[in-house]
Amino acid sequence: MQALKNDRLLRALLRQKVDLTPIWIMRQAGRYLPEYRATRERAGDFMTLCKTPELACEVTLQPLERFPLDAAILFSDILTIPDAMGLGLHFAQGEGPQFRKPVRSAADVQALGVPDPEQDLRYVMDAVRLIRRELNGQVPLIGFAGSPWTLATYMVEGSSSKDFGCVKCMMFDQPALMRQLLDVLARSVTAYLNAQIAAGVQAVMIFDTWGGVLSPRDYQEFSLRYMEQILGGLTRESEGRQVPVILFTKNGGQWLELIAQSGCDALGVDWTTNIGEARARVGDQVALQGNMDPSVLYASPARIRQEVTAILKDYGRSTGLVFNLGHGIHQRIDPDHVAVLVDAVHELSAPYHR
């Protein structure tokens, strides 16, 4: 493998010294880019895009051709695992994800096995290998998976949900069954992320998109615990370097101290927490990744720079910050505003690293 030319991301995630604050953007390969929309159109549908390594590679690299981002992130979807478990993932026109066979009964849970990543999710691993080759050491490649709880919400509800009635009812009334489901998911995510690491990803992120809809007690028992199980089984070194792990619970700002003790290297932080206060709360345990309100990108370039200035100042001097949005970029954002953001982070962060 070619030596890594820009290792700011990996260093910052491990709280090592860097010259500039690194930045990447959640969903940086996405619908706000006309070239993404063109590839997606060519692919026909979203899952074909995910399942064709050449196309996944193409869209993964698109934002890097426009912006001097400090990382690439594998283009894929968190629902590849339940799809590989045989639940029949599909995306209806204008709708969110849906499963043909949602998980509702004990028999449904017992029928689930851990997918073999190199067999059942081969297209993901092939995409990782291809992207690494094409990246040629330019920036590191981030792999990812959904948290067990987040995957379970889609699998039990059968689709996106507003109130999570089905999955919470299973959690409340059949906690042992829910634990069985979360355990097979934790084992699946562990195998999946380890295979991504073996195939070449250099950092991994676990997206706990729906942990924030739980009470503190339920969050610890049904979401955080299974992310900790994954952390216990992950390969933490590859190609002679540490592989940092980022946990991100959306709307989990109240639980940062708990998440910081999980054994991860970095916390994703959404914009409802001040990044300086987050840092004070978790101390030196972990790096932080975040946390600009994605909607700031609707605003003027001057206002975007002002927000970057404020976040960098809130975080303060020294290492351990990876700049990102607090959630995925919205699809109606003007790509030129992303250029403003990336440049602002690099330019305005330099004084904090002298």
Place this chain on the structure above:
Amino acid sequence: MQALKNDRLLRALLRQKVDLTPIWIMRQAGRYLPEYRATRERAGDFMTLCKTPELACEVTLQPLERFPLDAAILFSDILTIPDAMGLGLHFAQGEGPQFRKPVRSAADVQALGVPDPEQDLRYVMDAVRLIRRELNGQVPLIGFAGSPWTLATYMVEGSSSKDFGCVKCMMFDQPALMRQLLDVLARSVTAYLNAQIAAGVQAVMIFDTWGGVLSPRDYQEFSLRYMEQILGGLTRESEGRQVPVILFTKNGGQWLELIAQSGCDALGVDWTTNIGEARARVGDQVALQGNMDPSVLYASPARIRQEVTAILKDYGRSTGLVFNLGHGIHQRIDPDHVAVLVDAVHELSAPYHR
């Protein structure tokens, strides 16, 4: 006016001694009740239901006929104010609220005046008077309004929103204009709630449904500040009794200390914060209202009782708790489960008040 037979709610909101923890339920007059659905059907559409005092009174009283709740809450909608401002509120079939004339420009904002409650929102005041008469002192009547920020989100977006792009863009790029909009809304809400109090409501609640989508800085500047403005102008005594004020910012668990300093009497707390920790954080400043996950009502009666037990235990002894859900009741909930909840709160809370 008839003397109040059950004043547990008012006493608990002022942190005075009670015999049992009072309970009411956000959206207790709503679609989970077949009798509500029948009245709604008769009314034809939602706004007719809101605008016909006899029908609003009828549905307000329905849950009290089924359950020994400790309060009634006026049946209405937070969007009555922008409707009275002339924005043309309507509800399309299967859609959320929409405005025919959203607020987008400086001219749009400057055209807004403070509605005269007894003239432009007379149907609300008539409903309050009628409900008070029909309640006949059985339990207190709660009035309410949306927070300025929350109202502004609907007025600027023109409908419900996923990412709040329009309203946030106005906030980021035209903060002076946004403040002008929030100021006229704060003055309107103040006049509206004072008119409700004059008409007979005995406590008021401000619903800041969308304050939680802001960063901490923006929350303080664009949501909390205008709720404080309202608090400064509210009638705090009526009929020889204090009129308690409850503020509720959904997803505002990180800012409870700040909200507690606003001058309100009680905080609404959603289920993502442990109620015992919330109490420890705000101390003796305010009462708390909440905070069971509404989805627990999907679970079995035994599980519902278990959750009530846990919340009462977390809060602990002594006064200052009003039991409620952490958000509005879901429409698919079985009314029999609500009966279980109300009885459990009364039965299981007695030991904490001895």
